[in-house]
Each structure stands twice: as structure tokens, then as C-alpha cells.
Amino acid sequence: MTAPTPHTITAGGPGSPRHVGVTGLATMGANLARNIARRGFPIAVHNRTTAKTDAFLEAYRHEGDIVGHAEPADLVAALARPRAVLVMVQAGAPVDAVIEGLLPHLEPGDVVIDGGNSDWSDTARRGEALAAEDIGYVGCGVSGGEEGALNGPSLMPGGPRDAYEVVAPLLDAIAAVVDGVACCAYVGLGGAGHYVKMVHNGIEYADMQLIAEAYDLLGTGLGMDNDELQATFAAWDEGDLDSFLIEITALVLGRRDDDGGPGYLVDRVLDAAGQKGTGRLTARAALDLGATATTITEAVFARALSARKDERLAAAEVLPGPDGTGLAVTPDDVHDALYASKIVAYAQGFSLLQAASDHHGFDLRPGELATIWRGGCIIRARFLDRIREAFAEHPDVADLVLVPAFTEALAAALPGWRRVVGEAVRVGIPTPAFASALAWYDGYRRARLPANLIQAQRDHFGAHTYQRVDRPGTFHSDWAAR
Secondary structure: OOOOOOOOOOOOOOOOOOOOEEOOOOOHHHHHHHHHHHHOOEEEEEOOOHHHHHHHHHHHHHHHOOEEEEOOHHHOOOOOOEEEEEOOOOHHHHHHHHHHHHHHHHHOEEEEEOOOOOOHHHHHHHHHHOOOOOOEEEEEEOOOEHHHEEHHOEEEEOHHHHHHHHHHHHHHOOOEEEOOOEEEEEOOOOHHHHHHHHHHHHHHHHHHHHHHHHHHOOOOOOOOOOHHHHHHHHHOOOOOOOEHHHHHHHHHOOOOOOOOOOOOOHHHHOOOOOOOOOHHHHHHHHHHHHHOEEEEEEHHHHHHOOOOOHHHHHHHOOOOOOOOOOOOHHHHHHHHHHHHHHHHHHHHHHHHHHHHHHOOOOOOHHHHHHHHOOOOOOEEEEEEEEEEEHHHOOOOOOOOHHOHHHHHHHHHHHHHHHHHHHHHHHHOOOOHHHHHHHHHHHHHHOOOOOOOHHHHHHHHHHHEEOEEEEEEOOOOOOOOOO
16 A cells, blocks of 8 residues: 555644544444544544434534534545545445445545454455555454443554554554553454454453353352342452453442332343344354364353243243252352353463464464453453463463463362352253353363264265374275174
């Protein structure tokens, strides 16, 4: 990409050139636009419906140097070069439609940033198409929800390095900051930015499911009331499990229901979890690469099962089994199972990222990803500092669980972890994420698995051949011969 001078986009005072445009003013787009304006970047905004643009200006014009435009052509014309246009619309066809509307008005050296949850392969395709026009395309994962978008998200930009350099000052300025370091770093080529965000979200699915299972074990299995549950999660947030998700779990559990009479709001929430697709994409990506992201995948399936509410109500009337009470474990056991399973879930996510980096040529730097996930994003946690340190000390480790600090943590948690999974099975509390994490751990630590039988079966019915443990070569046998 040939960028005009100046080569980067920076903030400025009154009368400074306007280099940044934002199109798509739903919650995330509006909050990112406000974040950009608050950081001193003069911006132009646009939305497909002019009424939303007008409402945005009415509410937030005072927060910075902001102008609005009704048409994509006017949005682009309002920007000095090098132009950067941040696209914040629904993933899929809407992104293609926005690009189609912008493209006739852009010039070589301009940069389009896709800050939505686009499929990484779509990002790679769009990047190649825009590169032919000498226009940079940065697929930027954005995590942190609406609060993060406004006050500082975690940003995962990928695409051509020179296109990233044009917008790096902008992205660094609006990102969260931890220990003086912006939670933003160049991820890699092509669709790397959105791939990393996809896996981030897959880890998020696993983390949330693990916490939900802990909540069920403590409440249903141990009979804790909401006050006890809230106190337990608040205490856990002071230790190894310190994280945004544990913090908000304690807040959610303590929220009284103002509208429905006495009691807690969480108890009146329908037990059918939604999903927007990034968890499924992560599971599919793991299957495509042969990566064992089992805990992430079980979290996706658990949401799908929760959504079958009517069927579950009917099944509850006819399918026999224990009622989930009488769990013979302690809260400390549940803590240990949660922490150990969390280690496995993150290890699986980072293993998938490494496999994708090798296969797709992303050249990802896992320690850097752990660094930018420490703030702004949904999975931010004290735990990520340990992952960052692990990769700094063991950059070539095959899997995080092999780093001594995590091996020791898993060993310490293992007795409680086993008790929890075994007891959950006994009393009938479903723990798909806890159980799959433990099964993965036991499988990974086994020097020999029963896959030899599977390979023999494959050779018998399909002549798929096999290898032997006692001599080199590839073999096929007549397994029915006597």
C-alpha cells in the first residue's frame, strides 16, 4: 500500500485535519466514535439511517470535534488524507455493502478498518480485493463490550503492516492501558486480527460456562443461597480467579429484583443462553486444524442445549435421574476445579492460535496476545499475567500446561477437580466443561491411548493402513485372517 504523507494519523487541536470517519452508529460504533473524539481526533460520522446520525450528534457533539454526514461519499470527502474509515456494522453481507459504497470515493493509501466480528476468512478476502486498489484493509478485533468501546477496549488489528502503521496512533490512543502499555498490538497478516478475536471469544465461551457450572455446583449441589454465592465469588475475585467475569458474576448474584418483588434478579432470568456465532466459529476452526479445543466446544454445545427449553421441560418429567442435591465436595474443591479447567481452556485456545499461525502464516506472538488481553476485553484477568510470563520464559513450549508454573497449579488442584467431576456425575449435575477439561488433561498426560484399536478398525474396514510401535513403515493387514 502506498500511503501519502503524513504516514500516520494523529490527534490534534482545534482546526486539525479530519482523518477519521466512523460508519455504523449502533452501540459499539457510537461508543468507539465517542472514544475517538474524546482522545482528540476530529472525526466524521455516518449511519445508514440519517436519523441515527442526527441523534448521535445531538447527544454527543459536545464530546469532541464531530461532524455528521448522510452519504458515504460525503463522509469520505470530509476526510483529509490519509483517510481511515472505521466500519462498525453487522458481520457478513452488511460489511461488503458498506465497502462497496465507500470504495468509489477512496484513494490509494486510504485505510478501511473493520471493527466488527467478521469471519476471519471474509476479512482475508476483502483485504486481498482492496489491496488490488492499493487501499489498506485492517481487520481489527474489538473486545470489551459497550463499556470497553467507550473507555478503552482491547484491540487486535491485523492486515497489511503498512496499513496498520497508518492507523496505529489512533488504535493505541483509544485502547485500554495496563501498566502503561496499550492493550493493542499488530497481530499479523490477512485475517489474523479477526481470527485472534474469534479465539478470544471462544475462550470467553469456555470461561463463562465454567463459571456457570461452578454456580450450579455451589447452589444446586451445596445448597448455597444467593448471599452465600455472591460472597463466595467476591472472595474468589481476590485470589487466583481474579477476573472481569468473576467480578461481574458477584455483582449479578447480588442484584435484587426491583420489578418482580422480593428475591434476586438472576433467579428470574430464563435459562436459555444466546450466542452470536464466534464460539461456533472457534469450534469449527479447531476441527479444521485438528486442534483439541474440547472445553470451548463443550461450552458452545451447552448453550445450544440450554436453548432447547421446551424440550428440557418435557424431558424433566420423564427422564429418571438424581436431583443434583447432596454434593459431597467443598467450595474449595469447586474453586480448584474451576481454576484447573480455566487453565486447560486457555491452554486449548492458545494451542489453537499456534496451530492457526503455523497453518495460515499469521506469525502470531502468544505472549503479546496475553499482554493485550489484560485490559479492556471480556476475558481480562490476573491469570493472563501468568500466561504472558510463561511464554516469555518458555517461548517454544508445546502447550501451556507443560510450563512448570501451570503443571504445579494443575497438580495442586487435581484432587478437588476429580472429586467435583465425580460427584457431579453421581448427583446428576451436568458439568460438560469441567468434565471435558479433565478428560483432555487425562488424555494429554497418557503415554498410550486406545487409538491403536481405532486405527486397527480403520485398516480393517477401509484399508487405511497403520504404523507399528516396534518397527518403522506403513502396514496393512487382513484382520479377519486366522
